[in-house]
Amino acid sequence: MQALASDHQAGWYVFDVSTRGVVSFGSAPARPRAAAPPSHCTCRIGLWPSRLIPSGAMSPVDRYYVTTAIAYANNKPGLHTLYEVIGADVIARWHRMKGDETRFLTGTDEHSVNIAQKAAELGESTRAFVDEKVALFRAAEAALLISPDRFIRTSDPDHIRSAQEMVRRAYANGDIYLGKYEGWYCPAEGFKAGSDVIETPEGTRCPNHPTVALEWLSEQNWFFRLSAYQERLEKHFAEHPDFAQPDYRRNEMLGFIRGGLEDFSVSRSGATWGIPFPIMPDGSSSQRADGTWDPAAGTIYVWYDALINYVTGAGFPDDQAAFAKWWPADLHIVGKDIARFHTIYWPAMLWSAGMDAPRHVWIHGFLLAQGERMSKSLGNFLDPLDVVATLGADGARYVTLREVAFDRDTDVSWDSFTRRYNADLANDFGNLLNRSISMANRYFGGVRPSVGPDAGLASAWTETLAGYQDRLERCLLSDALCTLWEFVGAANRLVEAEQPWTLAKAMKAGDAGAETRLKAVLGDLVEACRLIALAAAPFIPAAASRAFAQLGYEYPYGADGNGGPALLDELHWGAHAGEAGQLATPEPLFPRLEAESTTPAEG
Numbered sequence: 157m158q159a160l161a162s163d164h165q166a167g168w169y170v171f172d173v174s175t176r177g178v179v180s181f182g183s184a185p186a187r188p189r190a191a192a193p194p195s196h197c198t199c200r201i202g203l204w205p206s207r208l209i210p211s212g213a214m215s216p217v218d219r220y221y222v223t224t225a226i227a228y229a230n231n232k233p234g235l236h237t238l239y240e241v242i243g244a245d246v247i248a249r250w251h252r253m254k255g256d257e258t259r260f261l262t263g264t265d266e267h268s269v270n271i272a273q274k275a276a277e278l279g280e281s282t283r284a285f286v287d288e289k290v291a292l293f294r295a296a297e298a299a300l301l302i303s304p305d306r307f308i309r310t311s312d313p314d315h316i317r318s319a320q321e322m323v324r325r326a327y328a329n330g331d332i333y334l335g336k337y338e339g340w341y342c343p344a345e346g347f348k349a350g351s352d353v354i355e356t357p358e359g360t361r362c363p364n365h366p367t368v369a370l371e372w373l374s375e376q377n378w379f380f381r382l383s384a385y386q387e388r389l390e391k392h393f394a395e396h397p398d399f400a401q402p403d404y405r406r407n408e409m410l411g412f413i414r415g416g417l418e419d420f421s422v423s424r425s426g427a428t429w430g431i432p433f434p435i436m437p438d439g440s441s442s443q444r445a446d447g448t449w450d451p452a453a454g455t456i457y458v459w460y461d462a463l464i465n466y467v468t469g470a471g472f473p474d475d476q477a478a479f480a481k482w483w484p485a486d487l488h489i490v491g492k493d494i495a496r497f498h499t500i501y502w503p504a505m506l507w508s509a510g511m512d513a514p515r516h517v518w519i520h521g522f523l524l525a526q527g528e529r530m531s532k533s534l535g536n537f538l539d540p541l542d543v544v545a546t547l548g549a550d551g552a553r554y555v556t557l558r559e560v561a562f563d564r565d566t567d568v569s570w571d572s573f574t575r576r577y578n579a580d581l582a583n584d585f586g587n588l589l590n591r592s593i594s595m596a597n598r599y600f601g602g603v604r605p606s607v608g609p610d611a612g613l614a615s616a617w618t619e620t621l622a623g624y625q626d627r628l629e630r631c632l633l634s635d636a637l638c639t640l641w642e643f644v645g646a647a648n649r650l651v652e653a654e655q656p657w658t659l660a661k662a663m664k665a666g667d668a669g670a671e672t673r674l675k676a677v678l679g680d681l682v683e684a685c686r687l688i689a690l691a692a693a694p695f696i697p698a699a700a701s702r703a704f705a706q707l708g709y710e711y712p713y714g715a716d717g718n719g720g721p722a723l724l725d726e727l728h729w730g731a732h733a734g735e736a737g738q739l740a741t742p743e744p745l746f747p748r749l750e751a752e753s754t755t756p757a758e759g
């Protein structure tokens with residue numbers, strides 16, 4: 157049914173092809189399908205040792221390419237915007253530490269109409285306006301220890317070349333044609349279907365941006381022949397059940413495809429803030445002899461432009477070797493509001509250009525405040541800088557990803573954040589580390605006790621690690637932390653069960669058995685702390701490094717997780733057994749917060 161088919165609902169645009177008569181309208185030529193890679197999925201084999209993971213048919217090395225959606229650079233970012241960036245950063249760090257050659261791309265989407273409008277309202281140049289917003293994004297991401305391999309801006313010159321080349325390829329393939337768009341346009345977002353707008357006392361509005369006045373457009377645009385890819389998309393979804401995840405989102409997207417796909421507009425006429433559309437209506441290049449672009453050709457529609465950032469970030473079109481290495485992406489992480497763009501439009505755009513679809517798209521939910529979506533326009537959002545100021549960078553990363561399920565909407569509050577911080581970080585892990593080191597210092601003069609006979613934690617660890625890795629690699633980040641913190645609980649229970657202080661008294665009274673037992677228990681606790689800190693390092697990188705220093709270990713990974721030994725080898729119980737070391741003076745890793753007095757200075 158067409159009404160379900162796209163953002164540009166039937167009846168809202170009319171193809172006015174007869175009067176233009178400029179493009180060939182043959183259906184898109186069928187392309188031979190690329191040789192199917194073996195039907196494995198890196199998100200589903202968490203329980204395999206990493207060396208057993210077959211490398212993908214397209215990548216000769218163990219490489220991992222993960223991206224986030226790019227955010228509109230029209231404001232300072234809220235935590236609800238950076239949430240997926242923190243998640244992607246964790247996944248990138250996990251792969252770097254495992255030894256995969258990893259590329260992590262994030263950045264900003266700069267060509268939306270409302271960016272140009274806002275800049276004009278402020279009397280600033282659009283360029284100065286976006287530069288200022290991008291600086292705010294970069295500062296917030298730095299505060300959160302985000303470690304992109306590239307921060308891409310859609311105004312970057314290589315991206316402009318990339319977007320134009322993708323348009324040329326689609327055109328050469330017969331997938332782009334001239335038509336007429338008539339319908340609503342949300343300046344904050346793009347073309348809106350009649351079914352996607354609401355009537356309010358102020359007029360017709362888009363539900364995502366109720367304060368923004370919609371524009372009624374009637375203009376000649378170029379359209380992408382999405383309808384030609386319906387069958388291939390259905391087949392792709394059937395053959396790659398984990399292409400779009402989680403499952404319930406996949407089913408939504410599949411239902412949408414089966415409802416029938418409509419062609420979508422890929423250009424804007426008259427807009428000046430955007431990437432010049434490279435083709436004139438007669439099919440010739442819109443680039444003039446002096447290198448400038450004929451404004452009559454219009455600009456590339458902001459969504460078409462934005463999606464292309466993922467191939468630009470892999471080296472397209474300038475660096476063929478890089479592109480061959482990094483494409484297709486292993487994982488796009490996106491919000492549920494833009495799942496259609498990424499799981500339906502984007503693969504078709506890629507196929508049209510002769511490229512492969514990304515391997516996986518993970519669709520996350522929203523952060524809610526009392527049931528409502530957090531947003532800057534509603535003012536109910538958390539400023540990441542406030543959260544970092546109170547919880548620290550590691551605390552902010554941990555609490556955000558622990559409190560918000562990565563697969564669905566979650567209600568959060570400052571209260572829930574501080575409670576989680578105190579419970580998991582200050583109490584459970586912080587305390588475990590602190591008392592383990594304090595006791596070893598007190599009873600054995602700071603010599604790091606070696607791992608003793610299994611006090612029950614070793615086998616629990618093996619199980620924990622398998623579950624943790626499985627969940628992390630399936631993007632269930634909150635579940636992964638939950639699994640790991642069950643082990644933190646087990647280690648704390650060991651302290652209560654063994655009562656090292658009682659053993660110490662017996663030792664002082666000359667009981668040799670008690671001394672052996674005490675050394676073994678403390679050795680196990682110290683080893684548990686090493687393993688927890690290391691496994692959690694993708695979430696709490698700076699704290700992990702500080703924990704290692706307190707445990708008398710060299711932290712072997714760089715600030716972005718690169719450069720160290722293969723993580724899974726290090727995560728074996730007793731991997732460093734027998735190495736002598738001296739414990740440092742314990743310092744609270746996560747100072748406890750007084751919940752009542754720590755409401756953040758709300759932005």
Ligand SMILES: [Zn+2]
Pocket residue numbers: 342343344345346362363364365
């Ligand atoms: Zn909107």
